Amino acid sequence: MSTSTSTGQILRADVIVVGGGNAGFTAAHAARERGRSVVLLEKANEHEAGGNSYYTAGATRIAHAGLADIADIVDADERHAATEVPPYSAEDYAADLVKVTGGRNDPELTRVLVQESQNTLRWLKQRGLKYRLMYERQAYERPDGSYLFWGGLHVGNTGGGEGLIADHTRVALEEGVEIRYGHGVESLIVESDVVVGVRFSTDDGQTGEARGETVVLAAGGFESSPELREKYLGTGWGNAKVRGTPFNTGLALEAALAIGAGKGGDWNTCHSVAWDALTENNESNRELTNRLTRQSYPLGIVVNNRGSRFLDEGADFRNYTYAKYGREILAQPDSIAYQVFDAELRPLLRTEEYDMPGISVFEAPTIEELADRMGVDRETFAKTIAEFNASIDRSITLDPTIKDGRKADVQPPKSNWASPIETGPFYAYPVTCGITFTFGGLSADTEGRVRTEDGTVIPGLLVCGEMLGGLFSGNYPGGSGLAAGSVFGRRAGSIA
Template sequence: MTAYDCIVIGCGHAGSCAALAAVESGCRKVLIVEKSPKEWAGGNGYFTAGAHRTVHNGLHDLLPIVNNVTVEQATLIDMEPYTTENYIADIMRLGNSQSDPILVKSMVDHSRDAVEWLARHVGIPFILAFHRQAYEVGGRQKFWGGLALSVEDGGKGLIAAHLRALEKAGVEVWFDSPAVELVMEDFAVRGVIVKKNGQKVQLSATAVILAAGGYESSRQLREKYLGPGWDRARVRGTPYNTGDGIAMAQAIGAKLTGDWEGCHSTCWDANAPADTGDRVMSNQFTKSGYPLGIMVNVKGDRFVDEGQDFRNYTYAKFGRAILQQPEGCAFQIFSGKIVELLRKEEYADEIVEKIGASSLEELADKLVEKGLEEKENLLRTIREYNAAVRSHRAEYPGLLWDPSVRDGLSTQSSHSSLTLPKSNWALPLEDTPFVAVKVACGITFTFGGLAIDPNTAGVLSEESGKPIKGLFCTGEMVGGLFYSNYPGGSGLTAGAVFGRKAGCEAASLVRDRS
C-alpha cells in the first residue's frame, strides 16, 4: 500500500493552499487526488475573478504585494482601511448574524497573513482591482466596498500560479482519480480509497484534507437542499462539484453544519451553458452592472432594489432573486450615458448579446422577442421609475451621482416613492441608446458543509463534537461561515486561511508520529 504524509482531495485554490502549506510545514510526501481531468484543473477557483477580501490598513499596506501600480498612480488612488471590525461586521450583517462568530473571526484575523503568504511564498500575482472595484471620480481612482485585491488574469492566473508552485514543491497530483472512501482505523482517518484507471486503489496517509467543493453541480442535490426550481440554475464553475467529499465525510460520522438552503448565486448570462462553466469565457458571463440600471422580470416588473448596497454585497444573492421570477430570468436595462461605464469584460459586444434601441418603445418591442410578456407594463414601470427619480432629484438638488459611495440618489421623496425603491445610484432611463441584456441565475457554490475546528480546520465528529483525528477540511466544503449572502472576495480568502491551517496541522501530525 502506497503511503503518504498527507493526501489532499481536490486541486482547486483551497486544496492547493493546503498541499503547499503541508510541504512548507514539513510534510515530505504530499499527494493531491482530483476527480476532474487535467484540463479542468483548478476547481471553482479557475472561474473566479481572483478577488481576495482581506483586512488592510489602506493603500500603503497593499502596495508591496501588487504589481500594477506605479509611484505616480499611487498618488491618485483613494482607499480607506478595511479593519477586522469592518470585515466581521460585513459577514455577520449579510448573513443575518447566523454565521459562526468564532469561525468568522478566525478567518478574518488570518486574512492579511494569508494573502501575504500567497504573494510571497506561492507566487500569486496580485493586482489592485481597478477594473472591478474602483471608479474614477474627479480624476482619482476611488476604491469601494471594502475589496481591493484581485489576481492578474483572474482565476486563470490564480490557478496557473498554483500549478507552478505545486510542481516546484514536489507535490504529486493525480487527475481523473476521484476519491470514493475515507479509510478509518482506530477512530482516526488513515487514508483514502481512490478510483484510478478504473481500479480502486487504497492509499495510506497520516492526514487527509478535504477540499472537494460543495454540491452546486448536482441538479438532484440542489433540488434536495436548495428547493424546487434550482435545477434551472446555471453552473458557473466546475461540473465536478457534486457533493462527493461531503458524502464521504458524513459516512464516517462527520458533523454537518451551515446554511444548507443557501448558496452564492449571481446574475449570469442567460445564454451561458446550463451545467458547466466555460473555460474560455470563465467569469465573463457574470453580469454585475445592475446597480447602474434597473432589472425587470418577464412581466415588466422590478423585483430587487438594485441600489440597496455596493455590488459586492448584493451580487451573491441576486441570482436567487432572478431564479424566483417567472421563467427564472430577467432583463438588465441601461441608458446611454451609463453603458460606457459597464465593465467591458462582462458587457462588450463580443461577450454578451446586447439588445439596443433608440427609444423605450422600440426596446420593449425587441424584448418581447426575447421573452418579455408584458410590454405595456414594462413601459409603465420605467415611466414610474423615471418620475420617482426626477422627483427625488428636485427635492435634493445638492446630491451628486457617485458610484464609488452610497450616494443616496434614490426613488424615494416626499412627493413620490416607489413601493420597491432604488436606494442609491438612481438615474432616469432617458438617454439613448437604451441597452438591455437577458440574465439568469448562476450558482457558484453552496453554503452548507462540514463543521470544523476554527483553529485547526479539523473536521468535527457528529457524535463527540471533537475533531476526527487525521481529517481536515478547507474551501467550499466548510460549513457555518456564510449564510444566505456573503461579501465578495471572501471565498478565496477563506480557502487560503483554512487551507494553511489544515496543511500546518497535517505536518504536525506527521511529526508526532515520527
C-alpha cells in the same frame, strides 16, 4: 510513493489533499513547508482542473490599513500614485460578514478569517503567488484622473482565477507536491476510528487508495449536482446554471457524512449571481469564466419578463448583494430577468462583462421597441420605466463610489444610484441564476478538524475551502470565499 496490488494502486504520503482548488493547494503548501510529503488528488483531468477557483476573477477580501499597507503585496502599477484605497479594518470585515449573513456566521471562524487574511496573502505572495489591485472591477476613475476603490474589496490574483491556479500549480510542483489528476475520491478509509486514507477511481476506469496520516478535504460543495441542489436548496434549483467546475457534485461531502461527520453551516442557501441567460455555452465555460456575470446592475434597473421590477438594485454596493440576487432571479417567471440601462449609463458598465463579443443583449431606440425585443408587454414595461423615472430624487448627484442616497421612491425602492432610463438607445441584458458554490459544509473547529454532530473530533480528517461550513449563510461579502480558502487551507496544512 505508490505501489500496486490486486485491488488497485496504493498511493502513500504523510498528507492526502482532496481537491485542487485554492484551498487544497494552500493546504498542500503549508504541509510541505513543514516537511510533510503530500499527494494532491484532483478529480478533473489536467486541462479541466482548478475547481471553482479557476472560474473566479481572483478577488480576495483582506483587512488592511490602506494602499501603503499592502503596496508590497500587489504588483507595481503606475496608477498607484493617483489611487486612493480606503482602509478596511478587521472590525469592518467582521461587521460585513455579520451584516450580509444576518448574523448566522460562525463567530470563531469569522475571527480567524479577518485576523489572518492579510498575513495569509502575504505568506502566499512569499511562496510565489502574484496579486494586484483590481482597477477594472473595484475602482472608479474620477474626473481628475485619479482612482477611488470602494466596497472593501481591493486585491485580486494577477491573471484572475486562471492565474491563481497556474501560480498554485507551479509552486506546488516546485515544492515537491505529487499531483494526481483524474482521481475522484469516492469514500474515506477508517481504521480503529481514525481516517487513514481515501478510495478513488480514475478517469480511465482504474481504482485505488491513497493512504497517509491525515486527509484534508478541499473538494468543494454540491452545486454541480442538480439532484442535491433540489434536495437541499429547494424546488427549481435544478434549473440554475453552473458558473464554475462541473466536478463539484458533493461526493466528498457525502463520503464524510457516511463516516459520521456532522453538517456545518447553512445547507439551504448558496452563492448565486446574475448570469448571462442566453449566450451559448453559458455553463462551466473555461474561456469566458467569470465574465458571464452581469454585475453593473446597481447602476440601472432589473425587470422580470412581465416588465416589472422585483428587487432593490441599489440596496448596497454590488459586493454585498450580488451573491444573493441570483436566487431572486431564479424565483421570477421562467427564471429570467433583464438588466436595463440607457445611453447615459451604458459607458459606466464593466467592460470585461458587457463589452465582450457574442454576449446576449437587446438594443433599441425606444422603450417600446426594447420591450418587443425582450418579449415583454409594452405597456407594463413602459409604465415601470415611467414610474421609476418620476420618483427619483434628482437633487442628489450620482456618485457610484459611495452609497449616495440618490433614491427612487417606488416599490420596490432603489435606495442608491437611481438614474432615469430616458436617453436612447436603450439596452437590456437577459440574466438568469448562476450558482457558484453552496454554503453548507462540514462541521469543524478553526483548525479544520472535522467533528461529528455531537462535537467529537474525527481523528485524521481535516476540511477547508467550500467544504468548511459555518462562515456564510444566504449571502456573503465578495472575495471572502477565496480569502477563507487560503486562511483555513493554510491552517489545515499547518497541522496535517
